[in-house]
Amino acid sequence: MNTIIHTPDNFADSMxxxxxxxxTLMALLGAFGLIFPNVLSVAIELYLGWIMIxxxxxxxxxxxxLHVHSVGGWIKPIILLVAGGLWLANPxxxxxxxxxxxxxxxxxxxxxxxxxxxxxxxxxxxVWLLFNGVISLILGIMILSGWPATSAFFxxxxxxxxxxxxxxxxxxxxxxxxKL
Numbered sequence: 001m002n003t004i005i006h007t008p009d010n011f012a013d014s015m016x017x018x019x020x021x022x023x024t025l026m027a028l029l030g031a032f033g034l035i036f037p038n039v040l041s042v043a044i045e046l047y048l049g050w051i052m053i054x055x056x057x058x059x060x061x062x063x064x065x066l067h068v069h070s071v072g073g074w075i076k077p078i079i080l081l082v083a084g085g086l087w088l089a090n091p092x093x094x095x096x097x098x099x100x101x102x103x104x105x106x107x108x109x110x111x112x113x114x115x116x117x118x119x120x121x122x123x124x125x126x127v128w129l130l131f132n133g134v135i136s137l138i139l140g141i142m143i144l145s146g147w148p149a150t151s152a153f154f155x156x157x158x159x160x161x162x163x164x165x166x167x168x169x170x171x172x173x174x175x176x177x178x179k180l
Contacts, residue, residue: 024167035159049084049085049091092151095155098155
């Protein structure tokens with residue numbers, strides 16, 4: 001069943017160019033990440049380090065303004081400032097931590113996919129869930145076996161692939177607006 005979306009005539013025209021521009025930038029950034037995964041990993045890590053520093057400074061300001069007298073009110077800004085400072089001073093720490101989080105996600109995804117596959121086993125298509133679980137498990141093992149030495153490579157590759165496909169998706173959305 002086809003659904004017809006009614007939009008103002010100028011909506012498609014006004015959204016097409018920004019979507020095409022954003023999609024192109026995202027796809028190019030993703031391709032850059034696939035070519036230079038270590039550079040993208042460092043850029044991501046430094047960006048997140050500065051976010052932690054900024055968040056720590058904002059929480060510190062909040063604690064000063066409210067004259068917080070408990071130790072608990074000072075823990076969060078101190079942790080954010082120390083963690084952000086460590087990430088900025090030694091990017092490999094942050095890259096290793098981010099890659100370990102991705103590995104944890106992959107293992108969780110694998111076991112979730114296995115559980116869903118075996119729940120749906122008699123129903124057609126359960127093999128795709130099993131296949132997804134196997135791929136996630138293999139990726140997790142690959143990352144963990146080289147961790148932390150391969151962290152920058154894997155983080156850059158994963159984010160690069162994600163950005164590339166997100167960019168291509170946005171480009172396709174923009175190109176379909178031409179047809180409305």
